[in-house]
Amino acid sequence: MTEAWEAPLREAVAREHDNTVALLQRLVRIPSVNPKFVADPAQNREAEVQDAIEAELRALGFTTERSFPLPNRPNLYGHWAGGQERSLALCGHVDVVPVGDRASWTTDPFGAEIRDGRMYGRGAGDMKAGLAACIAACRAIRGLGLVLDGRLEFHAVVDEEAGGFGAMQAAARQPAPGAVLVAESSGGTIRPSAGGLEWVRVVVRGLNGHSSRRFASIYPGDHPARSSGRSVNAIELGARLLGAVRELETEWGVNRSYPGMPPGMNTISPGVMVAGAGCGPDGMPTILSNPAIVPDTCTIDFDLKFLPHERSADIRREFEACIARFAASDPWLREHPPQVIWDLYGLHFPPVDTPVDHPLSRALRESREAAGLPVTFEGALGVTDAAHYAAHGIKGIVYGALSADAHGPDESVDLASLLEAAQMIAAATVRFCGLRT
Numbered sequence: 190m191t192e193a194w195e196a197p198l199r200e201a202v203a204r205e206h207d208n209t210v211a212l213l214q215r216l217v218r219i220p221s222v223n224p225k226f227v228a229d230p231a232q233n234r235e236a237e238v239q240d241a242i243e244a245e246l247r248a249l250g251f252t253t254e255r256s257f258p259l260p261n262r263p264n265l266y267g268h269w270a271g272g273q274e275r276s277l278a279l280c281g282h283v284d285v286v287p288v289g290d291r292a293s294w295t296t297d298p299f300g301a302e303i304r305d306g307r308m309y310g311r312g313a314g315d316m317k318a319g320l321a322a323c324i325a326a327c328r329a330i331r332g333l334g335l336v337l338d339g340r341l342e343f344h345a346v347v348d349e350e351a352g353g354f355g356a357m358q359a360a361a362r363q364p365a366p367g368a369v370l371v372a373e374s375s376g377g378t379i380r381p382s383a384g385g386l387e388w389v390r391v392v393v394r395g396l397n398g399h400s401s402r403r404f405a406s407i408y409p410g411d412h413p414a415r416s417s418g419r420s421v422n423a424i425e426l427g428a429r430l431l432g433a434v435r436e437l438e439t440e441w442g443v444n445r446s447y448p449g450m451p452p453g454m455n456t457i458s459p460g461v462m463v464a465g466a467g468c469g470p471d472g473m474p475t476i477l478s479n480p481a482i483v484p485d486t487c488t489i490d491f492d493l494k495f496l497p498h499e500r501s502a503d504i505r506r507e508f509e510a511c512i513a514r515f516a517a518s519d520p521w522l523r524e525h526p527p528q529v530i531w532d533l534y535g536l537h538f539p540p541v542d543t544p545v546d547h548p549l550s551r552a553l554r555e556s557r558e559a560a561g562l563p564v565t566f567e568g569a570l571g572v573t574d575a576a577h578y579a580a581h582g583i584k585g586i587v588y589g590a591l592s593a594d595a596h597g598p599d600e601s602v603d604l605a606s607l608l609e610a611a612q613m614i615a616a617a618t619v620r621f622c623g624l625r626t
């Protein structure tokens with residue numbers, strides 16, 4: 190249903206589009222590389238991005254405050270007072286990934302150059318365009334004198350690109366908003382769901398020995414030279430374990446699915462495999478030895494994705510059962526079962542599973558329909574800060590502009606899509622929060 194405020198709101202966003210583009214340029218020109226990738230004060234300027242956003246929010250009548258999820262790295266919050274029941278948070282992250290190979294860029298990564306309707310720069314798409322779109326939406330709402338019934342919060346968070354400790358803290362605040370719109374780029378697709386992600390380490394223990402005595406371990410028989418010096422090679426056990434995990438992955442991929450998600454996206458990808466001698470408290474070998482030592486530790490880190498409707502606790506149990514079955518098939522491993530370590534690096538991303546008839550889904554759908562735009566619902570393949578809100582029971586949706594080459598050279602955002610995103614976020618915010626009468 191088209192509302193009376195609808196067309197004027199879209200027009201108000203359009204009138205301010207040049208200012209929105211200029212704001213995005215200012216944000217892109219402040220390098221805010223996550224310091225976990227590169228520690229360089231000249232590039233780690235998240236706080237300056239927050240200063241720029243805070244000035245915008247204050248000019249729009251937001252009350253602002255900060256918190257520090259990590260030392261010297263502030264989250265910025267703003268809010269317009271309003272009721273709890275229809276409260277909403279607009280969320281974006283201010284950190285960006287490093288430039289990477291500078292020679293592969295055809296523009297200055299922090300120049301925010303505009304060419305053929307696109308703005309280029311690190312963070313232009315991921316996701317300073319989202320922050321600019323949310324500010325533009327608030328400016329239009331304010332400009333028309335619309336007063337929202339529900340409380341509107343603005344969460345500009347740090348650290349999305351390296352763990353999401355900013356959003357973790359934002360999502361834990363009280364009173365919690367009723368829902369969150371994470372304005373990562375989506376090209377106008379409404380993304381109400383995302384798979385969960387776990388990083389899990391499996392530590393396989395063998396028995397050290399001298400490589401010259403390997404024959405004593407791998408050939409049968411009772412030659413006197415085979416009577417001592419037996420070893421158990423952890424690398425070979427680890428390689429066999431990979432096969433067992435691959436079988437579980439295939440079983441999940443073939444038998445399970447979720448609407449709007451490509452079949453088989455629930456993968457268990459081995460990402461790191463390290464073998465050596467000794468084993469520290471973190472499950473890593475303490476000595477990366479030379480090949481003369483048969484390794485007694487093989488450590489494998491997996492990136493495990495599961496479907497939006499699955500529960501992390503169930504997935505963990507299934508994975509552990511797979512490792513236990515594998516161990517039961519081997520006499521040595523029966524006595525020395527592999528160790529499974531969850532929450533690697535303190536990370537854990539619950540799935541996002543917001544219904545397509547949730548009020549925020551509806552608000553976005555109706556806003557696009559009212560503007561004569563096609564409506565597509567699809568799950569998100571990557572994890573976003575919406576996961577950290579989901580951990581606190583806050584339903585979230587990813588919705589934003591159309592970007593290209595995020596994390597790569599010549600990252601860019603389409604400026605027409607920035608306008609559309611700002612218009613739709615404005616309309617969906619008014620629909621979701623309602624108006625004071």
Ligand SMILES: [Zn+2]
Binds near residue numbers: 349373
């Ligand atoms: Zn992002």
